[in-house]
Amino acid sequence: MSVNFIKVNVEKLLREIPREVGLVAAAKTRTPEEVKAAVDAGIRIIGENYVQEALQVRSHMSRDISFHFIGHLQKNKVKKAVEVFDLIETVDSVEIASEIDKRSRNISKVMPVLVEVNSAREINKNGIMAEDAEGIMRRLAELSGIRVMGLMTMGPLDPDPENIRPFFKETKKLFDHIASLGIPQVQMRWLSMGMSDSYRVAIEEGSNLVRVGTGIFGERT
Numbered sequence: 645m646s647v648n649f650i651k652v653n654v655e656k657l658l659r660e661i662p663r664e665v666g667l668v669a670a671a672k673t674r675t676p677e678e679v680k681a682a683v684d685a686g687i688r689i690i691g692e693n694y695v696q697e698a699l700q701v702r703s704h705m706s707r708d709i710s711f712h713f714i715g716h717l718q719k720n721k722v723k724k725a726v727e728v729f730d731l732i733e734t735v736d737s738v739e740i741a742s743e744i745d746k747r748s749r750n751i752s753k754v755m756p757v758l759v760e761v762n763s764a765r766e767i768n769k770n771g772i773m774a775e776d777a778e779g780i781m782r783r784l785a786e787l788s789g790i791r792v793m794g795l796m797t798m799g800p801l802d803p804d805p806e807n808i809r810p811f812f813k814e815t816k817k818l819f820d821h822i823a824s825l826g827i828p829q830v831q832m833r834w835l836s837m838g839m840s841d842s843y844r845v846a847i848e849e850g851s852n853l854v855r856v857g858t859g860i861f862g863e864r865t
């Protein structure tokens with residue numbers, strides 16, 4: 645897509661989205677040039693689904709740009725991931741959290757993470773179930789190499805955002821519940837929900853971090 649197309653989209657989104665809501669540019673399959681156009685237009689957070697793509701893009705960016713991992717993290721990619729990313733949004737098991745913890749401690753880092761919730765309870769979808777969240781949070785709280793900073797959810801794939809709203813609502817409820825427990829080392833700072841077709845509804849339901857791909861870069865080919 646042209647630099648100007650990307651610029652217009654980013655500027656429009658930044659005008660529309662409330663100041664306290666973070667805008668993540670979901671950059672999968674985009675070229676470093678496209679991502680750079682988004683950054684030049686005001687994007688400060690880039691979301692990557694693949695560690696390798698992030699490495700490539702990152703080498704083109706200045707240091708003040710933050711990188712979020714938003715894909716499904718495999719254990720053999722964790723070592724690289726903890727070097728490249730500023731936040732991992734998709735922790736969905738104690739096992740992967742333990743690996744992040746170990747690899748982070750090896751490089752004297754404390755890795756901020758979000759826990760992914762399978763809010764639509766879909767088979768073959770990543771994320772933990774709401775009823776397991778409290779127990780998992782208490783275990784993650786013991787890992788000194790990670791810091792839980794909130795929750796992330798995808799919700800069901802549905803072109804009508806009104807059909808996703810109930811799942812955003814449930815995830816916000818869970819977010820508030822976890823926050824009310826006051827678990828040491830567990831902060832509920834970020835609630836990552838909403839994509840190109842659903843970010844407005846997600847923000848209405850309490851999201852403060854939205855992940856937008858096609859709404860910035862156009863349709864993926």
Ligand SMILES: *Cc1c(COP(=O)(O)O)cnc(C)c1O
Pocket residue numbers: 670672693714715839840841855856857858859
């Ligand atoms: C691709 C992707 C997005 C953005 O999706 P769009 O519909 O292109 O805005 C958001 N979150 C995750 C996890 C993604 O993989």
